[in-house]
Amino acid sequence: MSVYVDENTKVIVQGITGHQGSFHAGEMIKFGTKVVAGISPGKGGTKFQDRVPIVNSVADAMSFSPDATMISVAAPFVKDAAYEAIDAGIGIVYILTEHVPFHDTMEIVHQARRKGITVMGPNGPGITIPGKCKIGIMPNQIFKDGDVAVASRSGTLTYEIVEAITRSGLGESAVIGLGGDPVVGLTFIDVLKKFNDDPKTNKIVLVGEIGGNNEELAAAYIKANIKKQVVAYITGRSAPPGKRMGHAGAIIEKGVGTAESKIKAFNEAGVKVADYPVDVPKLLR
Amino acid sequence: MNLYEYMGKEIFRKNGIPVPDGYVIDSVSQLKPFKKPSVVKSQILLGGRGKSGGIKFARSDADLKAAATDLLGSKIRNLAVTKVLIEDMLNIKKELYVSIALSRADREPVLIASNSGGVEIEAVPQNEIFTKKIDPLLGYSDFIGREASAFMKLDPDIAKQFRSLLVNLYNVFVNEDCELVEINPLVITGEGNLIAADAKVIMDSDSFFRHKDIVITDPEKTPLELEAQGKGYAFVELDGKIGVIANGAGLTMATLDALTLHNGKPRNFLDLGGTDNVDIVVEAFDLVLKANPRAILVNIFGGVTKCDTVANGIVAAKNKFAIKKPMVVRLSGVHEEEGRQILKDNGIESYPTMMEAIERVVKVSEVQ
Numbered sequence A: 001m002s003v004y005v006d007e008n009t010k011v012i013v014q015g016i017t018g019h020q021g022s023f024h025a026g027e028m029i030k031f032g033t034k035v036v037a038g039i040s041p042g043k044g045g046t047k048f049q050d051r052v053p054i055v056n057s058v059a060d061a062m063s064f065s066p067d068a069t070m071i072s073v074a075a076p077f078v079k080d081a082a083y084e085a086i087d088a089g090i091g092i093v094y095i096l097t098e099h100v101p102f103h104d105t106m107e108i109v110h111q112a113r114r115k116g117i118t119v120m121g122p123n124g125p126g127i128t129i130p131g132k133c134k135i136g137i138m139p140n141q142i143f144k145d146g147d148v149a150v151a152s153r154s155g156t157l158t159y160e161i162v163e164a165i166t167r168s169g170l171g172e173s174a175v176i177g178l179g180g181d182p183v184v185g186l187t188f189i190d191v192l193k194k195f196n197d198d199p200k201t202n203k204i205v206l207v208g209e210i211g212g213n214n215e216e217l218a219a220a221y222i223k224a225n226i227k228k229q230v231v232a233y234i235t236g237r238s239a240p241p242g243k244r245m246g247h248a249g250a251i252i253e254k255g256v257g258t259a260e261s262k263i264k265a266f267n268e269a270g271v272k273v274a275d276y277p278v279d280v281p282k283l284l285r
Numbered sequence B: 001m002n003l004y005e006y007m008g009k010e011i012f013r014k015n016g017i018p019v020p021d022g023y024v025i026d027s028v029s030q031l032k033p034f035k036k037p038s039v040v041k042s043q044i045l046l047g048g049r050g051k052s053g054g055i056k057f058a059r060s061d062a063d064l065k066a067a068a069t070d071l072l073g074s075k076i077r078n079l080a081v082t083k084v085l086i087e088d089m090l091n092i093k094k095e096l097y098v099s100i101a102l103s104r105a106d107r108e109p110v111l112i113a114s115n116s117g118g119v120e121i122e123a124v125p126q127n128e129i130f131t132k133k134i135d136p137l138l139g140y141s142d143f144i145g146r147e148a149s150a151f152m153k154l155d156p157d158i159a160k161q162f163r164s165l166l167v168n169l170y171n172v173f174v175n176e177d178c179e180l181v182e183i184n185p186l187v188i189t190g191e192g193n194l195i196a197a198d199a200k201v202i203m204d205s206d207s208f209f210r211h212k213d214i215v216i217t218d219p220e221k222t223p224l225e226l227e228a229q230g231k232g233y234a235f236v237e238l239d240g241k242i243g244v245i246a247n248g249a250g251l252t253m254a255t256l257d258a259l260t261l262h263n264g265k266p267r268n269f270l271d272l273g274g275t276d277n278v279d280i281v282v283e284a285f286d287l288v289l290k291a292n293p294r295a296i297l298v299n300i301f302g303g304v305t306k307c308d309t310v311a312n313g314i315v316a317a318k319n320k321f322a323i324k325k326p327m328v329v330r331l332s333g334v335h336e337e338e339g340r341q342i343l344k345d346n347g348i349e350s351y352p353t354m355m356e357a358i359e360r361v362v363k364v365s366e367v368q
Helices: A019-031 A058-064 A075-088 A102-114 A156-167 A188-197 A214-225 A259-268 A277-283 B005-014 B061-071 B142-152 B156-175 B205-210 B223-230 B249-261 B278-290 B307-320 B336-345 B354-367
Strands: A010-014 A034-039 A052-055 A068-071 A092-095 A118-120 A126-129 A133-136 A145-152 A172-177 A203-209 A229-235 A272-274 B022-025 B038-042 B055-058 B084-088 B092-103 B108-114 B129-133 B178-189 B194-196 B200-203 B234-237 B242-246 B268-271 B295-302 B327-333 B349-351
Touching (some): A010 A058, A010 A075, A019 A034, A019 A068, A019 A133, A052 A058, A058 A075, A068 A133, A075 A092, A075 A102, A092 A102, A102 B108, A156 A172, A156 A277, A156 B249, A156 B295, A156 B327, A172 A188, A188 A203, A188 A214, A214 A229, A229 B249, A259 A272, A277 B354, B005 B084, B005 B156, B005 B200, B055 B061, B061 B084, B092 B156, B108 B156, B129 B142, B223 B234, B223 B278, B242 B278, B268 B278, B278 B295, B278 B307, B295 B307, B295 B354, B307 B327, B307 B336, B327 B336, B327 B354
Parallel strands (some): A010 A034, A010 A068, A068 A092, A092 A118, A145 A203, B327 B349
Antiparallel strands (some): A126 A133, A126 A172, B022 B084, B038 B055, B108 B129, B234 B268
8 A cells, every 4th residue: 555545545525516516526536546436425326437336325325335535515514414424434535625624524534544544634645655546636737656645734735846846857756735724534643654654755845834833843743753865845924913924824822823933843854945836846855 | 702791791791600790881971970989990901901001990980081082092002992891890809710712732722710710710820820721522520610619719609609700700611712811810809709800712703604693894994904805815914015916815825925035025915715707806806905005916826726717817807906016926826827827918917926925025126
């Protein structure tokens, strides 16, 4: 198994007939992901793109033995959809949706934790293992198989950095988006453990941003536990305090969550921090 | 979204948390006749209002009128006072602190309480602060209140009131989708009552679909930011001169950072989001132009957002608003070539990399 998923991972899509769900399910299939079923209550018995069976509920989809689900339903319905997946015992629950109330996410994360289920997102681009599996919305064409693992709190900025890595001649072993919300399923430490255990990964890139202390905790963990090279980029250096910069989680509150604090923590842990996204591959040995 | 004190107290009152009797006014003509000693409190979102002159005391009708007249329409540390809250003055015996906040790292609520209230909690020594994480699936339970009361060495009667207050405070935190509910100070009065003298409530704006009763005009947003919010854009006004449109919050922030590192000052943050709609681009230009920047930078990494769609949007905006200001565009990713050709045919500069576009826009904004 590579990081969280691989070429054998069977994926279902909750909300496969929606605007986002159908587009990204189609892109995932083009990428080579094993999309085994889609869920759309009331549309059971039909097919997505003439090939993927559509069923009415996650329970109905369990006959396809899914390992992971992508949830692409409107924010008010995310908690119910996630509970449905957690109740069915699907191992990886990835939530694409933005603007999920964080109280809902807290409950989802705690329910999942009790059952040993991994939650990715909400409001993140998902996970991609080049050549093997993509769950989420990252553009298919920017990846190249390689040994750099990337974890990030944002979407487009991740693509910018992944493309820079690919252009530099390096490639990626795994790319994971944690999500831009104040409460998300995965921390940098969770994915660092996975990256550290992954034999294919030799170098690690963390893309952080203002808000919270996820980066500071990661820096301390790296210093104590990670031997592989880690490079970082932090965005929001120029952001004024108290303002939410697009992501619900990107806010400096009471002096906590500044870019300076994160950069300082990484520097102290021996992690080089790039000034510009395009500089990230230059820092990778 | 931060709520004003009077809004927070309304929520407290509805949920059985004792607050002083009072009323809010936005004009001196709404003042009621003086009855008892009162506190006149500016409704602004600023920690340490009192020290900045935002809170006045009235012991007579003349005092009350003078205080309300002074405060209404004034500016305190650059924040306009449009409303004041007039409350009965409390007979303060002791001040406590209590809050429930989201701990982002733990992904659960945390209760914080202290016997030392009335000052910022950051200034209270760690060994005087009670902290307890609350499992959101278990919720609040009275054992937490017992632990807190024991830690704070509260008298039995006050402890009883405190535990009942905690039940209500946790209900507010959950039912109103709060990021923070803070009472500082929580006053023990000479009469032996526990009363919330202040209220700081931060609600999660993503939860507003289930709080339709709440006024959702964010007091901290500028008129242009509110207009943008109404149209579905993440938009922040800044004080520089380069207008910015980018896609994705992270990339937009990175664009502002790169501009700043190049001594270019951004006028705004605008995240176009994932879109394949020309009108959304045109509308974004409308917002940025209203901020009156000297030059405009568009930074797009195409994926779901196609570069040719954005290019068509830029051309449409240029024509619609007769834009004469210099524009610099970076297009990379899906349909990049088509997009750059459209721009070239319409006399708009574009670059394939972010750094080239940043350098160029800083240069043209200086010339202007």
